[in-house]
Amino acid sequence: MEKKKVAITGISNSGKTMFLTSLLWQLQEIGEANFHLEKDIKISGFRVIRSGVRRGDTFPFHRYREKMAHEKRWPRKTTDIQRFRCRFDYSSKEGLRSVLSRLSQRFSRKSQQLDILDFPGERIADAAIAAYSDFGQWSDYMFDYFDDNPGYNGAGFRLRQALEAENLEIDTAARAYRETLVSFIRDCKPLISPSTFLLDGEGNTLAPEQMESSASERPCGLDADSQFAPLPESVREANPKLAKKMRKHFKWYRKRVVQPLFDDLAKSDSLIILIDIPSLLLGGVQRYNDNRQIILDLFDALGEKKFKVFSSSLKRIAFVATKADLISPDDIEKGTLQSLLIQMNRRAEDLLPDMEIGWFECSACWSTSPGGSENYLKGVPWQDNPEKKKIEFQVTPLPDGWPPDWNPEEYRFQEVFPDISLNVQKPPKHKGLDRIFDFAVIR
Numbered sequence: 001m002e003k004k005k006v007a008i009t010g011i012s013n014s015g016k017t018m019f020l021t022s023l024l025w026q027l028q029e030i031g032e033a034n035f036h037l038e039k040d041i042k043i044s045g046f047r048v049i050r051s052g053v054r055r056g057d058t059f060p061f062h063r064y065r066e067k068m069a070h071e072k073r074w075p076r077k078t079t080d081i082q083r084f085r086c087r088f089d090y091s092s093k094e095g096l097r098s099v100l101s102r103l104s105q106r107f108s109r110k111s112q113q114l115d116i117l118d119f120p121g122e123r124i125a126d127a128a129i130a131a132y133s134d135f136g137q138w139s140d141y142m143f144d145y146f147d148d149n150p151g152y153n154g155a156g157f158r159l160r161q162a163l164e165a166e167n168l169e170i171d172t173a174a175r176a177y178r179e180t181l182v183s184f185i186r187d188c189k190p191l192i193s194p195s196t197f198l199l200d201g202e203g204n205t206l207a208p209e210q211m212e213s214s215a216s217e218r219p220c221g222l223d224a225d226s227q228f229a230p231l232p233e234s235v236r237e238a239n240p241k242l243a244k245k246m247r248k249h250f251k252w253y254r255k256r257v258v259q260p261l262f263d264d265l266a267k268s269d270s271l272i273i274l275i276d277i278p279s280l281l282l283g284g285v286q287r288y289n290d291n292r293q294i295i296l297d298l299f300d301a302l303g304e305k306k307f308k309v310f311s312s313s314l315k316r317i318a319f320v321a322t323k324a325d326l327i328s329p330d331d332i333e334k335g336t337l338q339s340l341l342i343q344m345n346r347r348a349e350d351l352l353p354d355m356e357i358g359w360f361e362c363s364a365c366w367s368t369s370p371g372g373s374e375n376y377l378k379g380v381p382w383q384d385n386p387e388k389k390k391i392e393f394q395v396t397p398l399p400d401g402w403p404p405d406w407n408p409e410e411y412r413f414q415e416v417f418p419d420i421s422l423n424v425q426k427p428p429k430h431k432g433l434d435r436i437f438d439f440a441v442i443r
């Protein structure tokens, strides 16, 4: 039996849960799915494997599917890593046509185990913790990063000043760092590490209204008694006891939170990165810059240039522009959506020269139809629509390239209810899942 490992990531709300739910749904109900693989490969016998999978963090595919079909709602937010294991068989017609057709059919049938790792993009901020086993090296890396990046250096400077206080205690140091992290979150800066400060691993994301109190309450570390913060070298030398404690706390966090994820990631054959382009246009240029930075940080981690400890088995990366059903069909036909995706992530080709990179457009659950005229779509809007009426609405055409600056108000895309059949045997209408599956799993 062949085995493949695939990791899926994207920042919050990029469509990861829907992507995976719909993909597994198509595989399970392959007879009803519009799912075509290259070389006429046919999938059969999809089954969920429960043995050998850690309980507690399993991707609850059936629960998501049932809930979607019954409630006709999108899956709920997920805030931590989820894993899933399944098996299926596949055979290609090429084999069938060969001389000893019956025999070759038997031999061309292959069994495949697929391990899926779904992780929030926010965890990428911990890549440096994965890369540096030494607390001192990690601290130096963090302060270099703050110094080198304009969006961080003001807060980095203030943190250094706070840490240079006499008789520094662990509580004061942790509090100063938590304040720094809150200021990064407020400025939408992605380097929030330890990432559990933002997503605590128990399903709780830090909400804006919790910001003030979080500087005093949310721990930067595994828990309130094991916090750590980057300490400049001079501070480590002046406070050896404190440095020793934080070194220990850093190690615990690294072992419990960071290594399990990054070890799995390094063992993956393919990585699928989901990017929600309509939301980047609606979010403005700063949001775009920050999202791009998260992805560049991941390349740094994978590229073995900056972080030499990684030796990853990754061979393929699929960049996926999600929610293609929310933009004008013209922009898909003309290739504008794909072109924006490539422009944003082109540096992957330089930073990861040995990796095969694929570019895809996708909608995991196609929920609109073309309207009567150009740039109009039909669907059931989510907001201000208590009767769930299907209406026609206008969407903004995509720009040909990412503009130097833009006002989010220039763009309009409409969130809609999912178009889902009550019959769970009918998987959602989709675009691109088959091509992505072909690239990341079958090839």
Ligand SMILES: Nc1nc2c(ncn2[C@@H]2O[C@H](COP(=O)(O)OP(=O)(O)OP(=O)(O)O)[C@@H](O)[C@H]2O)c(=O)[nH]1
Residues within 6 Å of the ligand: 010, 011, 012, 013, 014, 015, 016, 017, 018, 019, 074, 075, 076, 077, 078, 079, 120, 322, 323, 324, 325, 326, 362, 363, 364, 365, 366, 367, 415, 416
């Ligand atoms: N129109 C449309 N909307 C989608 C599609 N996929 C996801 N969405 C929308 O995007 C939202 C987020 O999708 P999820 O799959 O929950 O995204 P996620 O990346 O798992 O988000 P987190 O769990 O918060 O990290 C959904 O609630 C939908 O509103 C799609 O194919 N079409």
Ligand SMILES: [Mg+2]
Residues within 6 Å of the ligand: 016, 017, 018, 076, 077, 078, 079
């Ligand atoms: Mg999710």
